[in-house]
Amino acid sequence: MGELYVVSTPIGNLKDITFRAIDTLKEVDLIFSEDTRITKKLLNHLGIKRRIQSLNEHNEIKKTPKILQQLSQGKSVALVSDAGTPLISDPGYCLVKQAREKFFNVIPIPGCCAAIAALSVSGIATDKFYFHGFLPSSELAQLKELDILAQRKETLIFYESVHRLQSTIGHMIKIFDGDRKAVVCKEITKLHENYFGENLTEIDEFIKNNPKKIRGEFTIVIDGSKQKQAIIDRKKMDKILLELLPEMPIKKAVKICVMVSGLSRNETYKRAVILKSLQT
Structure with a gap:
């Protein structure tokens, strides 16, 4: 039976690719990626000449049975996302779930993950954390989701896009209060990498005062709740x-x-x- 490799790739700096990831991408029979154009650039940089097929949120359900068939024929398959670790706020869950259900070997090739990279430099507690990824797009749904998370004691980690960052921080202030310790990690490992804020209010002020610097991809790390349940039921x-x-x-x-x-x-x-x- 074939093997499915879940291969982590760089989140910005191409030097962050691992030797094992390079060897895997060279040796597998098939490569499936979230965006073939982005993966092609990476493979060209590595000098790997391979055909890449797409597996994204729009076609994953349809393509999964075909990939499982390839695995049953003994083919080795690599799954990669645009950047970082596949399945973490990226496609691949359907494929991995069904591959494991059919007893194929699913092997991680560890590497970059923006959430873990951000947490490691945030200065906020790392012993327990909750990764949420992207919040809902509508204001009401986002407020409700944040309200559910407001009393969690663990450090909270979110991903956010440039267009929604300011409104999301505003909603977080409304639910968590502005003095909640937090940091925004911008463009991790890329040319314009930056980290700003000591709390949510400070982050909000930085965004308002520096609109030209608010570009790229963002990871938000927020301290867990310090309130005691006995004080406020x-x-x-x-x-x-x-x-x-x-x-x-x-x-x-x-x-x-x-x-x-x-x-x-x-x-x-x-x-x-x-x-x-x-x-x-």
């Missing part, structure tokens, strides 16, 4: 506020919630504003 607070907010103004709802629950007025008001925005 969010479930209790939400239950009361969700009953009151549709029936009365925010100030009145907050006042009643504080009287009934004994929770902090400050935190209750902040929470009420967030819940109100999620309802509209």
